[in-house]
Amino acid sequence: MKENPIRSLPGIPALLFLLAIDAVAIYGMLSAVAHDSHALLGAGALVAVVASFCLAGLYMVEPNQAAVVSLFGKYVGTVKENGLRWNNPFYTKKKVSQRVRNFESGKLKVNELDGSPIEIAAVIVWQVVDSAEAVYNVDDYESFVHIQSESALRAMATSYPYDQHEEGQLALRSHATEISQHLQQELAERLADAGVQVLDARISHLAYAPEIAQAMLQRQQANAIIAARTRIVAGAVGMVEMALAELQKNGVVHLDEERKAQMVSNLLVVLCGERSTQPIVNAGTLY
Helix, strand or coil, rough: CCCCCCCCEEEEHHHHHHHHHHHHHHHHHHHHHCCCCHHHHHHHHHHHHHHHHHHHHHEEEECEEEEEECCCCCCEEEEECCCEEEEECEEEEEEECCCCCCCCCCCEEECCCCCCCEEEEEEEEEEEHHHHHHHHHHCCCCCCCCCHHHHHHHHHHHHCCCCCCCCCCCCCCCCHHHHHHHHHHHHHHHHHHHHHHEEEEEEEEECCCHHHHHHHCCCCCCCHHHHHHHHHHHHHHHHHHHHHHHHHHHHHCCCHHHHHHHHHHHHHHHHHHEEECCCCCCCCCCC
């Protein structure tokens, strides 16, 4: 089922023409009554009834709206001309909005790739691009969009971990652009048969489920502390190496291995300690 554009007549000229016919028919009926002509009265009444029935062919199409036209259950075509239009009064018209629409899914509770329960929600921007498919391929295209969007969001959430555990691994929290593209592609495949185009899909809410949120927060804090300590230690080791190399290069002092080890230990304590150290000045000999 594909959209088939058809033409329609301008509604205002058709309305004026039918009203004029009605006026002429009524005038003829009055004249028939005055002249006691039953034949003229019957003809006038028939013309008035037909003209009034043809008024049922008038309908209005707003901007970014389509009228799906059918005749006794058979699809005839789609009218997209704006304004007051006229078609066969036997046609059935169903109007479909082709404006850009959006909605936010409810907060879904799902298990991510590692099995941890999370809460996730998304904002979906969509538009009907084929009115015939939207009307005839699915029973209720708006409900279809909402249900399939939640289903696609669940499927996507179970395909990725919440946090990145390995280098180059895609995660829900750290790769928003890639995740949004995947969700949009998933939705496009599911909604293509309903004549719906997905313009954008982005995660609007992402969090661990309340029952594990505190534990996961502690794990994130521990990972952050480990990463910070690793960087501090790496920087301290580099500074110690530079200090020893400069002392040896300039010949300021000659240290044996034991004294070097003691100096390295003291420098690491100073550089890696969380609190400022209190120096002890040696007023005697070096040893």
